[in-house]
Amino acid sequence: MKKTFLMVGVLALGLGACGDSGTPAQRSGDTADTGAPIPVEPDGGIGDGATPLPEPGGTTPVGDDKGMDEMEPTIPSALRGRWGMNANDCDASRSDAKGLLTIGDQTLKFYESVGTLTKTAERDATRLRGTFAFTGEGQTWQRDVVLDAQDGNTVLIRREYGDGAAPGPFRYERCAS
Template identity: 55%
Template sequence: MTRTLSSGSLALVAVTAALSLAACSRQPEAPATQAAATETEEVFQEDAGTASEAPEPEASAVSLDEIPEAVRGRWGLVPADCTSTKGDAKGLLEVSADQLKFYEFVARLGTIKEAGESRIRATFAYTGEGQSWTQDVVLDAQDDGKTMIRRDYGKDAMPGPLKYTRCT
């Protein structure tokens, strides 16, 4: 009689084997480092149902009560968002220390879940067009601060990442 394992069972066996091997290792663990995600799908791994632990940010480098300096500024989804003088820049996002300002709504910073020098994950309280809601958001500045990836999580979240370019 041949017995086959489901993909879930195989994953459990693989994880158990990896943990067993790691427990036997006598080498100390290397310190965790925070690397900027270079692919939009790496920005956040909870979509796959796995929670990733971010390393502890340095106390002097990151304030735990505001949006990191590297993320602040004016960002556009398309170049015209940065240059419009008619007030019709629908893809413009202005990021300050405590809020996100979009074309027709504002999001105030709530609970910060993780923060780094150029990345933040937090809950924001949105208001605009007579509505209010909260949204979990990741903002990740990349390419030496030239690009920012925004990813929303939870009910009514955008279906994928949004790529912004810093306005000059």
């Protein structure tokens, strides 16, 4: 429906530009005249400086102010790695590292659950806000999560929002390699 409406609008705009009505200044595209035609961009949009719509199946560059569904769902590299709530969580020989958080390109791995990034609302080099689909202990749930690297990417602050979200911020320190 939207595609048809857009095509009809472009055709109408094109037909209007083909007519010989108006003054010579209007026909020449002189923008000083109030009846000047609106330029058409190569993608069919009007030449008003608006960002063209993304191509179907394409990705949106990081930092673009697109909506939550349009951003590429990946976690910034500065946030990836192993993070512990205390020094024992970073000890790879321990099997009880309940405060360990391992962040991949699309996942948050906790002691007994895994969250997969499904939508990104905000993202820059050291911060992410997105929706994660979690599974763990036979249950599934979704959570809006903010990950924020601080102090030269040595500290991570994690916050959750929404129904059933854990209270308060959680502070992690980056584990040594």
